[in-house]
Amino acid sequence: MDSSFAEAVGQPPAAPAPLRSEPARRAVLLGGAGVLLGAAGCAGGGSAGPTAAAPTGSSSTAAPSTASPAAGSPSAAATGGAPAGLPAVTPWVPGPGEVDPDVKLRAVQLVEALGNWPAGGQGVAAAGARAAALGLNPGLAAQAGPLLPAADRAVLQVVYAQYGGLLADSASVMVVCRQWTAGADGTVAEGGTTVDVRLGRAQPRWTVTELHPADPGAPSATLSAAARAVLTDTRILLPPAALADVTSGAVHDSVLRAMLTLAQAYTFQVTVLRSGHPLDVFGTDRPSDHPQGRGVDVWQIDGHTVADPATDHALVDGFMRAAAAAGSYNVGGPRQLSGGVTADQFFSDDTHHDHVHAGFTD
Template identity: 70%
Template sequence: MSTHPSRPFPPPSPLHLPGRRTVLLAGLGGALTACSSTGRSNPDNPSSPDSPSSPDNPSSPDSPSSPDSQSSPGGQSSSGSPTGSPTAGASAAFPAPAAWQPGPGELQPDVKLRAVQVVEAIGGWPPGGQGVAAARQRVAALGVDPGLADQGGPLLADAPRAALEVVYAQYGGLLADSASVLVVCRQWLAGPDGAPVSTGSTVDVRLSSGSPRWSVTALHPADPGAVAATLGDPATRVLAQPRIALPPAAVADVRSGQVHDAPLTAMLALAGTYDFEVSVVRSGHPLLVFGTDRRSDHPQGRAFDTWRIDGRAVVDPATPAELVDSFMRAAAAAGSYNVGGPRQLSGGATANQFFSDTTHHDHVHAGFRA
């Protein structure tokens, strides 16, 4: 068992949900408006107001024959304050995160980079750079359709200044001519006193193949939903568990009460042995297994993806294979009927309990039945 020196994704304040424009407005005194695939077979389920129901990857439950997406070492974030709360008062230095870059082991890294660059252009701006018109100009400077800025949703807050950090960019689907990249990010917005307020989102970025670079065709930001009046014991314990790092949209998913107990209980079981960082739970994920007409487990709150284990990125070739493989087997032992990752594992309670494909090269997917 190893322990991270710090938790990169502290839980957000209940007053400010990632991606909830109305709540952030209230929390900032009305001044701001916040901020998988190919493998084995088993359908995931789409029924969330998240990404559009467009095809997902054909080879896993979150992929036509396997369920989810993956993660990589580049662009991780270890600093930042609880989502939706001021960092340290008006005198706090405004964050200036570095641009995300693909790390070792990524498949088609430029596809991910293209998706990330559009999200970074929309969600970060200098003083006075707020608004859709300014965002269109930043996106146009990348040589892509400036109209994509109109799809920025919660990233387009009415704040005089913003900074955006991409924690990880994971595949939600990767085919020969199309892809889904799930851009997991944290955003800081300048409050009335200029102090940074932390929030964040996950954006399902769709791309199509092209030369010399792939084209970004659509953005689908996460929509976690409102905070539940009450939460069950597993949800409360997951939010309080320091060995489970959740990004802003995933925290909001758990707080919404729309995540089933099975994946939450499995997370707690895994935390007994591993420190791990989740990329996606429910929102910000394609509704369908990419490239298929099968529903994904994610939008139904029945799955979670892990991109880093004990401080090691799943996608990184330097990460010991036995670490990732043991995590996958532990997820299966914790109740996942469909575990996907960078390698095809043998055994399992059923013939298709484990799967692997290009989409899951960068993360471990764990899907659960209701």
Template identity: 65%
Template structure:
């Protein structure tokens, strides 16, 4: 909807999460932020992005809206971070922005905090983690499932959809706004009852070349899998408020559960 807003968020996360040999630490991160044209104090909110590794490279996997209004936005920057001996790092950062000219200002960072791995997992959680080809989880979402804090309703929804589609998830529980953006209504994500899908069968939801029929069929399949609240780029007919569409959901499909 406003790609320059996403770009503004992404450039900061790239600057904070990538450093040359010897460039670790908050002070160095503050300088990188300032050099990139951002408030250096934002580095203090970077959390797990600023590890102790001597060097790091960050790859942004996807940037989706957590919310977009006329004067404010939440951009969820999903990333993988590579450090010596570790290619499985990364997180999701909820980047908050406010409208300004000539470009929007980044006002706050909220990195994902998935929690520690659970001592034991349900069979649904184990099945999702074992099916990496059909259900692709970025680092923070993977950690969410490992934490045991994702409800089986959402996990079984993923598994059901994976029988017919290859899906890439962006956000599950952590790294998402606590409330539906711009409201005081709690989001289903932090409660472990929702997940967002940004790629279906290798085709990005936001890509104009992705067939509308593919996205619509996936949204209806999500509803059939038990989701009471399916959002996406198209408003579909259905019972009650089962389907919805708004500016925030033009780049992904939201699949939410109420139990």
């Protein structure tokens, strides 16, 4: 996420583990992106069914969270149980080192409540009741979009919640999730999305004010060589919305080539590329790199969460410097680094405590 003032300087005008579609599905994407993108990259899409691997929680490994369900969550599916025929999911909980963890948890609990339901729980009205059970505006269900596909039952696994912006009285939390749905006939489909959840300070807890789900572009019939290489690189782990961004052809090759360069030395999990990110640098009217297809955020490197204080600083700092060497003009992360080509090439703030941001020019 590029919320720092430094990022605007020099900017051109305006659940299964690992978190990615399986290599076989990516291979099919390369052969016919127009046919399969809805199944592999869009929320509520229609792949043949869930994978056997366990969903990912907030820890720095691929294992699901084993923490107790968060208090107040009305969704049975988000507490480890699952409707028949759907994979078991676990509630996401903030890991070590998170800044203002309850802000993230508030956003996540709403997404989990909206995206999980048993038979009879489908539809906007039922989703609104689940939001109300959390003490939130039931009208938010009308903004849930791809979290509420037409399905008899659904389970949703939050993979990570990353800040899109954190100010004194407002915040953006980008909630990355995967979702499985079942029709009345038992047919299971796999999808997922990223939701930009907006919050405002309130008592006793922050409140959710808006939802902005990802809206990836349509799949492209022709992809660049860099896009095709990213789709087949097993060291680049893409969530559904980011996968859809790549297959749409809307991510600039400068970003894709840098990701491929980084993958020569690291395995990393992407949070967001283009869709599901605030349009502007949070709290400003300056366009963000991400909606222009010129940014990438990474929340996990070589299996270690960026926010976790136990993660070796040298690992994250080395990744940041490698991103700069790969062409990023603006690299943000949990620590302020020195030695950039320009005075503001590196930056740090609370928003970037949980990820590495790399922005690129055309």
